[in-house]
Ligand code: SF4
């Protein structure tokens with residue numbers, strides 16, 4: 001019943017690291033890479049059935065991330081800049097526990113304003 005695996009687009013013999021299909025839910029880059037491979041997969045329907053039938057609780061199957069109620073599209077934050085125009089470099093990005101992205105430059109500016117306000121008010 002596992003014959004579909006021989007046609008899977010994520011096969012290791014095609015050069016894919018199986019770990020990519022078990023990414024950290026904050027790792028948007030890995031999620032996007034795996035999901036993009038699934039989108040080209042000829043056995044995506046078989047993969048989806050297998051994941052459902054076997055009660056998978058984690059990992060990416062058929063382009064969906066199991067173990068979270070968020071879709072890959074919700075997890076893949078495509079924004080390149082914060083609302084104030086700062087670039088989301090890895091250094092300037094902080095992920096919250098709920099996997100939302102925060103801009104360090106904005107957080108630092110906010111803390112500086114609060115400190116300045118405290119001094120002015122003191
Ligand atoms: S749909 Fe994705 S996880 Fe499933 S076999 Fe294809 S590439 Fe692999």
Ligand SMILES: [Zn+2]
Nearest residue numbers: 082086103106
């Ligand atoms: Zn910002």
